[in-house]
Amino acid sequence: MSATLGFGVVAACALLSAVFVVRAVDLIRAVLWLGITLVATAALYAMLGASFLAGVQLLLYVGGVMTLMVFGVMITRRHEGIAPTATDTVRPVRGAVVAAALFGLVAAAIVNTEGLDEAPARALAPLTLADLGRSILVEHLLAFEALSLLLLAAIIGAVVIARRRDPGPLDEPTEASR
Amino acid sequence: MNDHLLSLIVAAPALAALVVMFLPDGARQAIRWVSLLGASVSLLGSIYALATYDSARAGLQRVEDYPIVPSMGVHLRLAQDGWGGPLLLLTGVIIFAGVLASWTVSKRDKEYFVLLLVLVSGVLGVFVSQDLLIFFLFYEVAVLPMYLLIGIWGASHAVPAKGPFQAAWKAFAVGDKQYAAMKLTLMLLVGSAAIMAAIFVLYLQAGATSFDLAHLAATSYDRDTQIIVFPLIWLGFGTLAGVFPFHTWSPDGHASAPTAVSMLHAGVLMKLGAFGVMRVGMVLLPEGTHFWVPVVGAVAAVNILYGALCAMSQTDLKYIVAYSSVSHMGVVMLGAATLTPAGWDGAVFQMVAHGIMTGLFFALVGIVYERAHTRAIAKMGGFATVMPGVAVFFTLACLSSLGLPGTAGFVSEFVVFLAAWRSGHLIWTIAGVLGAFITAIYVLRATRAIFWGPGPSDDFHELSDARRTEWGALIILGTSLVALGVWPRLLLDPIDVGTLTHLARLVPGVVR
Amino acid sequence: MTLSHCLLLATALFSIGVYGLLTRRHAIAVLLSVELMANAANICFVAFSRFRGGSGQLFALFALALTVAEVAVGLALVILLYRSHRDTRIDLASEMKL
Amino acid sequence: MTRPIVLALVGLFAPAAAALLLAVAPALRRRGTPAAALTILGSVASFGAALLLLADRLHGGPAALATVPWLRSGDSVIAEIGVCADGVSASMLVVVTLVALCVQVFSLGYMHDEQPPSFGRYFTYHALFLFSMNVLVLAPNLLQLFGGWELVGVTSYLLIGFYFRKPSAARAAVKAFWVTKFADMGLLFGLFVLFAATGSFRWDAHLAPAVATAVTLLFFLAVVGKSAQFPLHVWLPDAMEGPTPVSALLHAATMVAAGVFLIVRANPLFEQSETTRNVMLIVGAGTALFAACLALVQSDIKKVLAYSTCSQLGYMVAALGAGSMMGGFFHLTTHAFFKALLFLAAGSAIHAVHSNEIDDMGGLAKRMPWTGAAFVIGALALAGIPGFSGFFSKDLVLEAVEHRLGHVPWIALLGTAFLTAFYMGRVVVVAFFGAPSGEKAAHAHEAGWSMRGPLVVLAALSLLGGAFTAPFARLHGEPYALHLGVGPVLAAALALGGFALAYRVYGADRRAAPAVLEGLSKVARSRAVNRFYEFGFHRVALVVSSGLAWTDRYLVDGLINMIGYETLEGGRRARPLQTGLAPDYVLAVVLGVVGLAAWAVAQ
Numbered sequence A: 001m002s003a004t005l006g007f008g009v010v011a012a013c014a015l016l017s018a019v020f021v022v023r024a025v026d027l028i029r030a031v032l033w034l035g036i037t038l039v040a041t042a043a044l045y046a047m048l049g050a051s052f053l054a055g056v057q058l059l060l061y062v063g064g065v066m067t068l069m070v071f072g073v074m075i076t077r078r079h080e081g082i083a084p085t086a087t088d089t090v091r092p093v094r095g096a097v098v099a100a101a102l103f104g105l106v107a108a109a110i111v112n113t114e115g116l117d118e119a120p121a122r123a124l125a126p127l128t129l130a131d132l133g134r135s136i137l138v139e140h141l142l143a144f145e146a147l148s149l150l151l152l153a154a155i156i157g158a159v160v161i162a163r164r165r166d167p168g169p170l171d172e173p174t175e176a177s178r
Numbered sequence B: 001m002n003d004h005l006l007s008l009i010v011a012a013p014a015l016a017a018l019v020v021m022f023l024p025d026g027a028r029q030a031i032r033w034v035s036l037l038g039a040s041v042s043l044l045g046s047i048y049a050l051a052t053y054d055s056a057r058a059g060l061q062r063v064e065d066y067p068i069v070p071s072m073g074v075h076l077r078l079a080q081d082g083w084g085g086p087l088l089l090l091t092g093v094i095i096f097a098g099v100l101a102s103w104t105v106s107k108r109d110k111e112y113f114v115l116l117l118v119l120v121s122g123v124l125g126v127f128v129s130q131d132l133l134i135f136f137l138f139y140e141v142a143v144l145p146m147y148l149l150i151g152i153w154g155a156s157h158a159v160p161a162k163g164p165f166q167a168a169w170k171a172f173a174v175g176d177k178q179y180a181a182m183k184l185t186l187m188l189l190v191g192s193a194a195i196m197a198a199i200f201v202l203y204l205q206a207g208a209t210s211f212d213l214a215h216l217a218a219t220s221y222d223r224d225t226q227i228i229v230f231p232l233i234w235l236g237f238g239t240l241a242g243v244f245p246f247h248t249w250s251p252d253g254h255a256s257a258p259t260a261v262s263m264l265h266a267g268v269l270m271k272l273g274a275f276g277v278m279r280v281g282m283v284l285l286p287e288g289t290h291f292w293v294p295v296v297g298a299v300a301a302v303n304i305l306y307g308a309l310c311a312m313s314q315t316d317l318k319y320i321v322a323y324s325s326v327s328h329m330g331v332v333m334l335g336a337a338t339l340t341p342a343g344w345d346g347a348v349f350q351m352v353a354h355g356i357m358t359g360l361f362f363a364l365v366g367i368v369y370e371r372a373h374t375r376a377i378a379k380m381g382g383f384a385t386v387m388p389g390v391a392v393f394f395t396l397a398c399l400s401s402l403g404l405p406g407t408a409g410f411v412s413e414f415v416v417f418l419a420a421w422r423s424g425h426l427i428w429t430i431a432g433v434l435g436a437f438i439t440a441i442y443v444l445r446a447t448r449a450i451f452w453g454p455g456p457s458d459d460f461h462e463l464s465d466a467r468r469t470e471w472g473a474l475i476i477l478g479t480s481l482v483a484l485g486v487w488p489r490l491l492l493d494p495i496d497v498g499t500l501t502h503l504a505r506l507v508p509g510v511v512r
Numbered sequence C: 001m002t003l004s005h006c007l008l009l010a011t012a013l014f015s016i017g018v019y020g021l022l023t024r025r026h027a028i029a030v031l032l033s034v035e036l037m038a039n040a041a042n043i044c045f046v047a048f049s050r051f052r053g054g055s056g057q058l059f060a061l062f063a064l065a066l067t068v069a070e071v072a073v074g075l076a077l078v079i080l081l082y083r084s085h086r087d088t089r090i091d092l093a094s095e096m097k098l
Numbered sequence D: 001m002t003r004p005i006v007l008a009l010v011g012l013f014a015p016a017a018a019a020l021l022l023a024v025a026p027a028l029r030r031r032g033t034p035a036a037a038l039t040i041l042g043s044v045a046s047f048g049a050a051l052l053l054l055a056d057r058l059h060g061g062p063a064a065l066a067t068v069p070w071l072r073s074g075d076s077v078i079a080e081i082g083v084c085a086d087g088v089s090a091s092m093l094v095v096v097t098l099v100a101l102c103v104q105v106f107s108l109g110y111m112h113d114e115q116p117p118s119f120g121r122y123f124t125y126h127a128l129f130l131f132s133m134n135v136l137v138l139a140p141n142l143l144q145l146f147g148g149w150e151l152v153g154v155t156s157y158l159l160i161g162f163y164f165r166k167p168s169a170a171r172a173a174v175k176a177f178w179v180t181k182f183a184d185m186g187l188l189f190g191l192f193v194l195f196a197a198t199g200s201f202r203w204d205a206h207l208a209p210a211v212a213t214a215v216t217l218l219f220f221l222a223v224v225g226k227s228a229q230f231p232l233h234v235w236l237p238d239a240m241e242g243p244t245p246v247s248a249l250l251h252a253a254t255m256v257a258a259g260v261f262l263i264v265r266a267n268p269l270f271e272q273s274e275t276t277r278n279v280m281l282i283v284g285a286g287t288a289l290f291a292a293c294l295a296l297v298q299s300d301i302k303k304v305l306a307y308s309t310c311s312q313l314g315y316m317v318a319a320l321g322a323g324s325m326m327g328g329f330f331h332l333t334t335h336a337f338f339k340a341l342l343f344l345a346a347g348s349a350i351h352a353v354h355s356n357e358i359d360d361m362g363g364l365a366k367r368m369p370w371t372g373a374a375f376v377i378g379a380l381a382l383a384g385i386p387g388f389s390g391f392f393s394k395d396l397v398l399e400a401v402e403h404r405l406g407h408v409p410w411i412a413l414l415g416t417a418f419l420t421a422f423y424m425g426r427v428v429v430v431a432f433f434g435a436p437s438g439e440k441a442a443h444a445h446e447a448g449w450s451m452r453g454p455l456v457v458l459a460a461l462s463l464l465g466g467a468f469t470a471p472f473a474r475l476h477g478e479p480y481a482l483h484l485g486v487g488p489v490l491a492a493a494l495a496l497g498g499f500a501l502a503y504r505v506y507g508a509d510r511r512a513a514p515a516v517l518e519g520l521s522k523v524a525r526s527r528a529v530n531r532f533y534e535f536g537f538h539r540v541a542l543v544v545s546s547g548l549a550w551t552d553r554y555l556v557d558g559l560i561n562m563i564g565y566e567t568l569e570g571g572r573r574a575r576p577l578q579t580g581l582a583p584d585y586v587l588a589v590v591l592g593v594v595g596l597a598a599w600a601v602a603q
Helices: A002-023 A027-047 A051-075 A087-112 A129-139 A141-162 B005-022 B028-051 B084-101 B109-128 B132-143 B145-153 B167-171 B177-205 B213-218 B223-240 B249-256 B259-284 B286-312 B317-338 B341-372 B388-401 B408-422 B426-451 B468-486 B489-506 C003-023 C027-052 C056-085 D003-024 D026-030 D033-058 D087-110 D116-137 D142-160 D167-198 D209-226 D235-241 D244-253 D258-265 D274-296 D301-321 D325-353 D369-383 D389-401 D404-432 D449-475 D486-508 D515-526 D528-577 D582-602
Strands: B061-069 B074-080 D064-073 D076-085
Touching: A002 A027, A002 C003, A002 C027, A027 A051, A027 C003, A027 C027, A051 C027, A051 C056, A087 C003, A087 D582, A129 A141, A129 C056, A141 C056, B005 B028, B005 B061, B005 B074, B005 B084, B005 B109, B028 B084, B028 B109, B074 B084, B074 B109, B074 B132, B084 B109, B084 B259, B084 B341, B084 B468, B084 B489, B109 B132, B109 B145, B109 B259, B132 B145, B132 B177, B132 B213, B132 B259, B145 B177, B145 B249, B145 B259, B167 D528, B177 B223, B177 B249, B177 B259, B177 D528, B213 B259, B223 B259, B223 B286, B249 B259, B249 B317, B259 B286, B259 B317, B259 B341, B259 B489, B286 B317, B286 B426, B286 B489, B286 D528, B317 B341, B317 B408, B317 B426, B341 B388, B341 B408, B341 B468, B341 B489, B341 D064, B388 B408, B388 B426, B388 B468, B408 B426, B408 B468, B408 D064, B408 D167, B426 D167, B468 B489, B489 D064, C003 C027, C003 D582, C027 C056, D003 D026, D003 D033, D003 D064, D003 D076, D003 D087, D003 D116, D026 D033, D026 D116, D033 D087, D033 D116, D033 D449, D076 D087, D076 D142, D087 D116, D087 D244, D087 D258, D087 D325, D087 D449, D116 D142, D116 D244, D116 D258, D142 D167, D142 D209, D142 D235, D142 D244, D142 D258, D167 D209, D167 D235, D209 D258, D209 D274, D235 D244, D235 D301, D244 D301, D244 D325, D258 D301, D258 D325, D274 D301, D274 D404, D274 D515, D301 D325, D301 D389, D301 D404, D325 D369, D325 D389, D325 D449, D369 D389, D369 D404, D369 D449, D369 D486, D389 D404, D389 D449, D389 D486, D404 D486, D515 D528
Parallel strands: none
Antiparallel strands: B061 B074, D064 D076
16 A cells, blocks of 8 residues: 555656656756656656666766756757747647647556456566676676667767867858758 | 570670770770670670570570579579570670660760660570569669660750640650650659569469579469469560550650660660560460450550551651551560460561661661751651662661561561461451551651652751761661571571470460 | 556656657757656566566666667757757757758 | 472572672672673573573473471471472563563663662662562462562662652652552451461462452452552552663563462462452453553653553453453563563653653654664554464453453453554654654664664564464463454454554644543543542541641650659649658657557557
8 A cells, every 4th residue: 555655656756747847948947857757767666676777767867867968958058949939839739639649548558458457477586686687797798788889889979979170160150050 | 505605695795884884984995895895795695595506405595593592582593495595686786786886976985885785784684584583683774774874865855735734744844855764764663663563473472482484484373363463564564565555655765865775775675575574474374364365465456556657647757766666566565465376486586676677777867867967857858869878778677667578577577467367366467467558658758758859958968878887787787687587587496496385384285 | 556557657757758749849858858758668667577577677777778878969969959050949950851 | 409490599599699799799889880780690590591491391391399498386387488480480480581681781771871879779679670570470389479579569669769869759669669568468468368268378279269259359459559450550650750661671561460470370269269350350351441541641651651551451350350361471471572662662762852751752763763663563562463462462361351241341351452552553653753843853863782682672572472372372281272253353453443543633633632532631630549549648647647646645645744743743742741840750750659559559
């Protein structure tokens, strides 16, 4: 019972803050609301027995990604456009309808799926950290290595893309800046 | 006996093209001689291949087999059957003459010769491929360079917008060379798509283990499949063979194309279409063929008559020849539709005969056009005075085209019409013979208008008779035309061997 | 707390992310929405791992790493966009139009 | 190889060798004289072989046949080519090669003023013609005969159009080819029917009556074209645009007679159909009379002779229709000699006067005695005056025709005999007697021996040709005895009357125009038959053709253009969908996801 209550609280936090993420006008605030969602998710992981993942989530996301985002916001503009265009009135409605439709469909599918909440035939042994480590470094070593390569590539790529080249394009508006 | 002769014949033009590609741009003579060398290797090789084909043994000879994708059963499998030799020879003759006729091309000559040679490799490959997928690949290799050859080296003219569909004229410059090239390519590609679909149906129904034509032919497909697939192949390949009403790429394409390209296209490429219909469509799908053959024959008869009638009122020399090709390809399809040994012999013979004849025609038209700078017949007249040699060969081509005994055209038309009549298709035959008569009207009218009459007017001061390499082209083509007309068994006997092998599957009675 | 609860929660988060994706115009806000959606997916992984077994956690871990990479590249792109357009509203970038 | 075969092959290939050599060696051809020498050499060889062949046959030598398979398909031989040396081919070969030789020698003088290249071209065509004609004559089956038939058509086309710079000659050449080619479709279809019925192209097959009628009627259509019978005679008068020796050889003596030769050859087939023979009788007699009428009012000497040729070919056709192969064939032979003679003599006169019009001539007999004598002998032979060759052959024809179809054809032919004498008398009187009508005619003089020699040879044959009647009959295994019945006497009397009348009318006034003839010349000038064909070509064929060409360009191809155009338009209409804005694409992706989810749920 307490687990259900805890889940309810966590879920409420996550959803509410998620709504703020997508509705906040000020981007810094949006980033911070996202942080709350992520923390709530980390809590959910912990409740689901994935404590290591919860830790990683906190470290990587809340610690790393959030910081990055804040910097990104600081480098660029903080607010969306000043003058709202005609599409600005249509767009939220459209988005809401589509998102609601998606949610409705998937939720209906989940609710209608029979036997989703039945207990598995045999009890599951909880996944220990050791199991996880072995799984990563033994069974899925290749994928792990590939992932590290990908990360390296992403980092280098990010640096290359974002690196300021000649001062030219920044200082003078080019033809591309319409 | 495996002397890799077929590989050599097929590869020689492509190798020559490769060499030409690495020659410096300015090496005009070297480019031409290397191209001619490649063409001669194919020509001589095909003569040798034809001469050494063992008619008594029949069947596939000089088989070469290189696995390409063994898991799917794709093999580069080349072999010569009875039909292969004559058709290789035709291609050899035409490309040889075509290179000679292109001697004076000056714009981007290197690229021109490269494309021409690549195209010919494709054609040669089709005639000896025994693997359907490779057959199709060669087919595409033969068809696609045409786009560039017409689009870059072609000639444009304007066609006024009229009729209920003139809206389309706004979008394309009808008559423009790019228009002609695009129309040709798109129509043929739509045809290719149909062929591709048909090939995969056949492949899958035959167990998806091999594209070998012999294997596919040994499979019996169910009747409904055959009835659905046959029209795909007929119209797919038929588009290239100028089957009505999918022939309209041909007049514009041929009119816009440069000389040697018209020669190759009308002379050889259109035959690929008819060859495909017979070799793939009819041989692999007997029941579908029997079901559809009344339509095929009727459309062929329409082709003959319609093409001839359209040609009669053309005012542009190249259009006349182009429509006459549409008409003559009808003879091929008519022969094929009789499903008799004589009809098929005649059809394949007509491929060769018409190939050479139309090659000669386009070579001559090219010569005239180069000198006179016009193709409008109304402006010409009396050219025989200054270009007697050209006039002689033009008359020869005309005579073959109207089916004069002693020229190759007679043999094929006579045999085809005889076969059609004998198998009871009286209406087709009457249409065909009438078409041949109308041919006599329009070709002789054109000859009279161009060559006869008082000497040329002052507008034409650059007229001169054919020059050295042009003579070469004309003489080779003209001699072949007469030689085949006088002694048709040179090619008819090997063709017959092939016919009997292929027809045996359709008409079980004709087993030798 | 059952599997379907977790899945419903994930769906809800994902849908909110979609809403954000469709409505926000600032590139970074779009990125934030994508993060929400990735997060929802991860919840599914972990939930299935918890209730049905299998290597869902492992997947979640890998997905996390991928997300980080994505964020890095995405932010770099945003910065580039800002530099070339002096703006980060994605609906102004219509270069994809022929 | 037996002797007849060798001889036949020599006869066939001697001119072929000459033609081939001239074709592949332009240097030889352009020099002119060597070309003439080669061609004449070929003709001499051919003629010698033909004579030997005929002599053998007359002494009872065997007929010989040698063939090789020419077209094979499957296990069956479709067609063979080769030579057939029997009585019919031997006698025809002699006639053809002899006349050809005479004409070629004559041409040496007649064409002397041509430039060497065109002189060479002329003789090359002649060699080609002789070869083609021999292919036809020596054909062992009807397919090869058809081959030769078409080839002589082409050489006729080339020779009529020899003066290709002259637009009228160019038109005449093409017209001749079209008309005969049209008729040739009959022969082609006849061959198809024959082959479908018997599986071969032999002329001695036995056919079902209906098939026999179909085959022979189809063949006869080709004969009507080639032998210029009504209503396909229109090309022959125009063909006179060719050089006169060509008219003598092709359009009088040999090529136009090929139609008659075909009937002679395929006589076993024609004998099987009463219907066809009646048609032949009617067409032949009708043409004979009709063409003779038109000949009355021509002022061009060659046109008179051309219509006369039509008329005489009508005789032959009628004789064959009456079942007398001997009569038709023998008239062909004698006609070849005297008509060639007439044309060559006319050519000689034209050469001297430089005009075709008989009104420009006059009194030529005095200045050109050889030519005048030759022409008169020819005219008498043509009119069938007793003693001349024409008398004997016409006798055979009239005898055969007499009792057929209620005497109507017979009367028509007798009338024709009268008219023939009248129009020939007119030409003789106007062109060769009386006073010269102008400077040129007054200074006309005989040409060299190359032109006189052939005239002498042919005149001798026209005069004495009657002597060949008996051997000719023996050769063809038919009984022959000269008997003077009503027909021959009546015909001779009518001929004499015709001459007399011509002398009465034109002797006094060379430009006399009797009222009867006025009407006729109106008919001749109206060119009704020609106009019918012209209408058919310009108003029907060309209109249909340009209609179809328009359809092809603007409907068939237009439709295809339209498909392309609509595709482009469709793309243009679909283009706004692509905004280039990322959010729109995202929306599309999400909608896709929603769609997929809906589909998954619905499953």
